[in-house]
Amino acid sequence: MNTPPPASPVADPGAAPTYPHGRAGRNLGAAIGVGVGLAVVILASLILAKDSFVVIIAAAMVVGAWELARALRNKGFQVPLVPVGAGAVGMIVAAHQRGPEALAIAFGLTCAGVLLWRVIDPRPGSARDTAAGIFTALYPCLLGGFAAMMLAPDDGRSRLITFLLVTVCSDIGGYAAGVLFGRHPMAPRISPKKSWEGFAGSVFTCAVAGAACLFFFFGQPWWQGALLGAVVAAVATIGDLMESVIKRNLGIKDMSNLLPGHGGLMDRLDSLIMVAPLCWAVLHQVVGG
Incomplete structure (x- = not known):
């Protein structure tokens, strides 16, 4: 007589969810190691040469803009990365050197650069790509400029x-x-x-x-x-x-x-x-x- 296979267990809807790396939902060891490493780099740059941290802020904004542009590409947006990346560096330097007015001017010039880039290189969906480029210049690059201004005094x-x-x-x-x-x-x-x-x-x-x-x-x-x-x-x-x-x-x-x-x-x-x-x-x- 064949024994019927055991019934598949039914998940308890009230049970706590499980994650591949425990309840934390992430590789905690790697997360802590990377976090400590970033903290060391940040503190070292601030202590050894305060103004050098502007370079770290600018680099972070460029990488952040690249990541956001890469993610937007999944939905068909083509962010003009050259004017956005150049504008990100310009906004951080302007904010640190000249304050909020210079940051606003640099953001405006970045938006103009994005628009001009798409005029020179027209393609289907240019208006949508221009909007995506301006959004990327705003988030994270313009907002990151306020961190550079905090460093100036x-x-x-x-x-x-x-x-x-x-x-x-x-x-x-x-x-x-x-x-x-x-x-x-x-x-x-x-x-x-x-x-x-x-x-x-x-x-x-x-x-x-x-x-x-x-x-x-x-x-x-x-x-x-x-x-x-x-x-x-x-x-x-x-x-x-x-x-x-x-x-x-x-x-x-x-x-x-x-x-x-x-x-x-x-x-x-x-x-x-x-x-x-x-x-x-x-x-x-x-x-x-």
């Missing part, structure tokens, strides 16, 4: 470290709290692993980091830094969700596989470029310069 090291530390704490706090306590999805259709518990962790860690930075670096009341940190957590989360929407619409998981354990550079810049204008404006008002 004499206390630029402290401003940039504050910006980086508070924003990175949003990712770390949200990630840890989400993995440990995440139960209630924040936006399941956009980013299924992002939870309200994780957001609470982001707010807490950002508030602590912001309070410490403004007090120790600038001698400002701790509560101002805590308030800055709480707002940064919200803006960083919005930036993360925005990129998730872009990737979902483009049908991709990561912008590239440039950084093991993280995905692409834009997968790490999404929060930073959204927070940069906020941090620049707040520090400009609170600290001056």
Whole structure:
């Protein structure tokens, strides 16, 4: 008598999801190693030669623009990378040397360059490609210019470290709290692993980091830094969700596989470029310069 094969197990709809690298959903060892390596490069450049960090910002914007253009190509967009890449470098240098007015002028010239490039090299869908090029010049390149402006004053090291530390704490706090306590999805259709518990962790860690930075670096009341940190957590989360929407619409998981354990550079810049204008404006008002 033949024994019938066992029934296939039915997944419990209430069970916690499983991921190829554990509940974290990523190769945690590679992610930590790459993160530490990036931190060492950033800190070394800031400590040894502050203005050299402008080169790192410009290079990051060029790589980010390349990744975004590569992703947009999946939907038939052809971003004119030459004027966008040149404009990215120009915007970062202009912002660092001459401030917000120069950044705005450089962005306008970049948009004009994108339009001119498509006029010289017409092809089907030129209007759509021009719009994609201007979008890429705005996100991430124009937003990245605010990080370059934070570096310009004499206390630029402290401003940039504050910006980086508070924003990175949003990712770390949200990630840890989400993995440990995440139960209630924040936006399941956009980013299924992002939870309200994780957001609470982001707010807490950002508030602590912001309070410490403004007090120790600038001698400002701790509560101002805590308030800055709480707002940064919200803006960083919005930036993360925005990129998730872009990737979902483009049908991709990561912008590239440039950084093991993280995905692409834009997968790490999404929060930073959204927070940069906020941090620049707040520090400009609170600290001056």
